[in-house]
Amino acid sequence: MTDDQLDAAYTALSCALTDAGAERGELVLARLALLLMHELDDPARIMRAIETARVSASPNRQEESPCSR
Amino acid sequence: MLATYFDYRRHPVRLPRLDGGADAVRHRAAIVGGGPIGLSLALGLARYGVPSVVLEADDTVCTGSRAACISRRSLEIFAALGCEAPMLAKGLAWTGGRSYYRDTEVFRLSMPHDENQRFPPMINLQQCFAEQFLVDEAARYADLVDIRWQSKVTGVTPGADGARLAVETPGGTYSLDAGWVVACDGARSAVRQALGLKLEGTQYEGRYVIVDILLRSDYPTERRAWFDPPSNPGSTLLMHKQPDDIWRIDYQLRDDEDPDEAVKPENVLPRVASHLAMIGERQDWEPVWISMYKANALTLPSYRHGRVLFAGDAAHLVPIFGVRGMNSGIDDTHNLAWKLALVDRGLAPEALLDTYSDERVHATRENLRYATKSTEFMAPPSHGFALMREAVLSLAAEHAWVRPLVNPRQTSAIAFPDSALNAFAARSAAFEAGPRPGEVLPECPLERVDGMYGHVTDLLGPCFTALVFCPEGAVPADLQTALARLARGAVPFAAVAVASRRAPGATLPTAVDAGGRAARLFGAEGGAVYLVRPDGHVCARWRDGAAGEIEVALRRAVCASVPEMR
Numbered sequence: 001m002t003d004d005q006l007d008a009a010y011t012a013l014s015c016a017l018t019d020a021g022a023e024r025g026e027l028v029l030a031r032l033a034l035l036l037m038h039e040l041d042d043p044a045r046i047m048r049a050i051e052t053a054r055v056s057a058s059p060n061r062q063e064e065s066p067c068s069r
Numbered sequence: 070m071l072a073t074y075f076d077y078r079r080h081p082v083r084l085p086r087l088d089g090g091a092d093a094v095r096h097r098a099a100i101v102g103g104g105p106i107g108l109s110l111a112l113g114l115a116r117y118g119v120p121s122v123v124l125e126a127d128d129t130v131c132t133g134s135r136a137a138c139i140s141r142r143s144l145e146i147f148a149a150l151g152c153e154a155p156m157l158a159k160g161l162a163w164t165g166g167r168s169y170y171r172d173t174e175v176f177r178l179s180m181p182h183d184e185n186q187r188f189p190p191m192i193n194l195q196q197c198f199a200e201q202f203l204v205d206e207a208a209r210y211a212d213l214v215d216i217r218w219q220s221k222v223t224g225v226t227p228g229a230d231g232a233r234l235a236v237e238t239p240g241g242t243y244s245l246d247a248g249w250v251v252a253c254d255g256a257r258s259a260v261r262q263a264l265g266l267k268l269e270g271t272q273y274e275g276r277y278v279i280v281d282i283l284l285r286s287d288y289p290t291e292r293r294a295w296f297d298p299p300s301n302p303g304s305t306l307l308m309h310k311q312p313d314d315i316w317r318i319d320y321q322l323r324d325d326e327d328p329d330e331a332v333k334p335e336n337v338l339p340r341v342a343s344h345l346a347m348i349g350e351r352q353d354w355e356p357v358w359i360s361m362y363k364a365n366a367l368t369l370p371s372y373r374h375g376r377v378l379f380a381g382d383a384a385h386l387v388p389i390f391g392v393r394g395m396n397s398g399i400d401d402t403h404n405l406a407w408k409l410a411l412v413d414r415g416l417a418p419e420a421l422l423d424t425y426s427d428e429r430v431h432a433t434r435e436n437l438r439y440a441t442k443s444t445e446f447m448a449p450p451s452h453g454f455a456l457m458r459e460a461v462l463s464l465a466a467e468h469a470w471v472r473p474l475v476n477p478r479q480t481s482a483i484a485f486p487d488s489a490l491n492a493f494a495a496r497s498a499a500f501e502a503g504p505r506p507g508e509v510l511p512e513c514p515l516e517r518v519d520g521m522y523g524h525v526t527d528l529l530g531p532c533f534t535a536l537v538f539c540p541e542g543a544v545p546a547d548l549q550t551a552l553a554r555l556a557r558g559a560v561p562f563a564a565v566a567v568a569s570r571r572a573p574g575a576t577l578p579t580a581v582d583a584g585g586r587a588a589r590l591f592g593a594e595g596g597a598v599y600l601v602r603p604d605g606h607v608c609a610r611w612r613d614g615a616a617g618e619i620e621v622a623l624r625r626a627v628c629a630s631v632p633e634m635r
Contacts, residue, residue, distance in 0.1 A: 030460035038470050066271075066450040 074313045075197050077129045080218035082240045092245040096122045097413055099247035101222045101260050106381030106398040107253035108203035112150040113406025115213040116531040119413055126221035130200035133358040134281050134317050136395030137193055142482040143399045144188040145526050152206040159312050160192030166292030168475050175465035176475035185513045187524040193311045225263040231376050251378045258383035268367035275448030276322045277362040280337055284316050284354035296462050300347035301340055332361050364388040364444050368433045372426040385433040390443035393436040393480045401429050407603035416559050417627040424489055432483040439478045484508040492609040492622040499612050502592030509605045513590050516581035532561030534601045538593035542572030547616040549576055560627055
């Protein structure tokens with residue numbers, strides 16, 4: 001992928017998220033992530049990417065995480 | 070007033086002969102709880118000649134469909150207990166299902182099934198029928214199974230060589246001594262509470278309403294699941310057909326709904342009506358039973374506490390999705406019955422019962438692993454799970470690769486690859502096919518020893534079984550000697566030959582595998598010996614060397630002492 005191609009993908013995703021609106025944007029991202037997982041087809045790289053993508057929890061988060069157990 | 074479809078037989082209280090407020094008889098085994106687990110265990114013990122007393126608080130079998138799906142493994146166990154025929158005759162067999170997202174079908178469930186199978190992967194049967202068939206079967210063992218209705222256990226005093234139970238009945242209270250006590254008294258086990266034991270694990274917040282309705286419909290028996298259906302936006306809904314025109318509907322409540330209000334008919338019936346209208350059911354219908362369900366993933370860390378043992382919901386609570394509740398409890402009893410019988414009869418040390426706990430705690434952890442996945446999809450426990458589910462469901466109609474995530478992961482038999490009762494791993498490694506030590510037997514049709522059409526699992530009796538695959542019909546002399554020696558031993562044992570034809574003068578009873586299908590399935594085309602436990606799990610298998618090692622494997626499988634081994 002060239003810099004230009006990366007730039008085009010960046011713009012396309014930005015537009016897709018904008019078109020979906022703030023509430024539905026995360027569904028677009030979740031669908032995209034699943035589609036890319038399938039394309040990548042490499043469990044180790046997928047897991048590494050998920051770890052890299054993590055951000056610290058929002059101070060407004062209200063749910064308790066069911067994932068620590 | 071709710072409709073009824075089941076003719077409940079009410080059983081009177083029966084007090085035993087008392088001696089100073091105590092049952093005059095000391096019992097070998099007392100089973101607390103006369104549900105499907107307690108009754109299966111009592112029948113299991115009876116197969117080994119061990120009498121038991123079953124203490125059931127109620128005066129009849131359970132109300133409502135409750136555990137409405139019986140798995141293939143449970144049918145195999147019921148067959149060993151001799152009561153699968155009425156279950157199969159009454160139950161509705163099924164092999165698959167459909168999942169819908171909104172109004173679109175996104176997944177087709179297909180459970181493992183082929184022409185080798187003796188039983189369907191699943192039947193739907195209201196729990197009251199299953200319990201009644203077990204009660205009917207127990208009546209055939211009147212000298213071995215003593216069911217005491219309306220007898221509630223309110224206290225347990227453990228001792229070194231047994232336990233004393235406090236029993237409360239409408240006719241008075243008494244105490245009862247037993248050498249072994251098995252708690253099969255369900256999710257709110259009184260025995261568990263009396264011993265101060267706590268379940269460990271996770272309780273989920275999501276609540277489901279379960280409603281049985283009477284509805285005449287020709288729609289076939291399959292599992293249908295709707296995610297976010299137009300009839301009940303935002304909800305998840307399941308539908309199963311049961312005998313006698315009873316349909317089981319389960320739906321999830323929103324987090325903000327008051328559960329006490331939610332189970333009131335005026336709140337349940339409109340949702341059901343809306344759903345039936347959506348799927349095109351136009352017949353009149355009426356509600357039969359309404360209940361509430363909350364998913365739990367909990368277990369005791371150990372199912373043996375001295376002379377007190379735990380089975381079924383008393384030992385573990387598994388989420389409903391994947392139908393591992395009653396089915397795993399029935400598997401518990403099949404594991405426990407032979408072990409408890411051998412220990413009670415002095416044929417095995419008590420350590421054998423620790424393997425019941427080890428193996429079945431392992432099974433629970435496996436069941437919880439699968440059931441938790443199912444639960445997280447059916448009832449997402451957080452925003453992240455809900456979002457990913459929507460992503461999956463919205464892609465599933467177009468993208469086949471994502472559909473396995475929609476699979477409800479139905480129950481299957483759990484293997485014990487690390488069981489202390491397994492032996493000779495290196496011998497097993499030489500096979501290219503067939504069940505490994507710790508796994509249950511795969512099914513395959515063949516001609517039984519009695520010449521009738523049957524299956525591999527028909528060959529197992531209430532004993533250890535050596536399946537001797539001998540393609541040419543001849544059993545080597547040293548193996549014959551070893552098998553004959555085991556057959557003379559105290560531990561129940563039988564050997565069955567599996568051969569392409571019945572050889573004249575054969576020394577072993579022979580099952581005929583004419584086309585060699587069983588031999589291929591067991592990786593035994595060149596001859597092999599499988600040593601199988603009474604519960605159908607393989608202990609060890611040999612292509613060579615069985616004659617010199619099978620006795621060692623059998624001793625190991627009953628925790629007999631090593632020094633006596635050759």
